[in-house]
Amino acid sequence: MADARRLDAASIVGLLADDDRRRVFAAIELGARGIDAVAEVTGLASAKAAKAAGRLAEVGLVVQTSGALVVADGVFRDAAREALAKPQSNEHDDVPEIDRKVMSAFVQEGRLQSIPTSHAKRMVILDWLAQDFEPGERYTEQMVNLMIGKRHADTAALRRYLVDHEFLTREAGVYWRSGGSTVEPTGSAPGGT
Numbered sequence: 001m002a003d004a005r006r007l008d009a010a011s012i013v014g015l016l017a018d019d020d021r022r023r024v025f026a027a028i029e030l031g032a033r034g035i036d037a038v039a040e041v042t043g044l045a046s047a048k049a050a051k052a053a054g055r056l057a058e059v060g061l062v063v064q065t066s067g068a069l070v071v072a073d074g075v076f077r078d079a080a081r082e083a084l085a086k087p088q089s090n091e092h093d094d095v096p097e098i099d100r101k102v103m104s105a106f107v108q109e110g111r112l113q114s115i116p117t118s119h120a121k122r123m124v125i126l127d128w129l130a131q132d133f134e135p136g137e138r139y140t141e142q143m144v145n146l147m148i149g150k151r152h153a154d155t156a157a158l159r160r161y162l163v164d165h166e167f168l169t170r171e172a173g174v175y176w177r178s179g180g181s182t183v184e185p186t187g188s189a190p191g192g193t
Contacts, residue, residue, distance in 0.1 A: 007061060007075055008079055009083040010113065011079075014113070017114070020049075020051070021052040023044065024052040024053050024056065025056055028056075028069045028071060032069070034069065035053060057069075060075070091107070091110075102121045106121070111151060112125060115161075122161065123165065126158075126161055126162055126165055126180075127167065129151060129162060132147050133147065133168065134177065137177070138175070140173065141159075141175065143175075144175045163175075166178055166179045
């Protein structure tokens with residue numbers, strides 16, 4: 001049964017970011033109408049194909065019509081129109097121009113949509129995450145997880161990246177900010193007294 005909410009472009013991309021779901025979706029789009037046909041075309045085990053197709057159907061990207069699996073009509077068109085109709089976000093206007101493109105691609109409404117695989121892009125995101133931690137403050141691992149969790153669900157990976165790239169330091173289960181950029185107070189001149 002499809003979700004009551006309309007699928008937006010980000011949700012569709014998120015669904016199709018999974019390799020199995022993307023393969024199953026492609027097979028259905030290209031004419032595989034049942035789980036056995038999808039499994040055969042994709043090379044997936046029937047259980048994996050059924051699980052991926054079930055998730056696609058659960059959110060309404062794939063529907064069953066007359067016993068056949070098909071891509072729901074107009075889902076992409078509607079998501080594209082909705083995305084184009086949204087006003088351009090000013091969410092990252094305060095970010096230096098060099099980092100704005102990365103932030104716009106990976107952060108929506110304060111949430112990290114995915115962890116960049118590119119080292120340079122990941123460093124921009126890690127610097128952004130480090131801004132949530134006050135210099136001089138000490139944090140338990142639980143607090144670090146809570147703070148990272150408000151930005152992205154994979155707290156373990158992001159916590160590890162923050163420590164490995166020296167944005168945070170960890171000792172005896174206590175964390176503190178040890179790197180990242182700093183924001184100058186408004187109205188102060190660099191190098192001023």
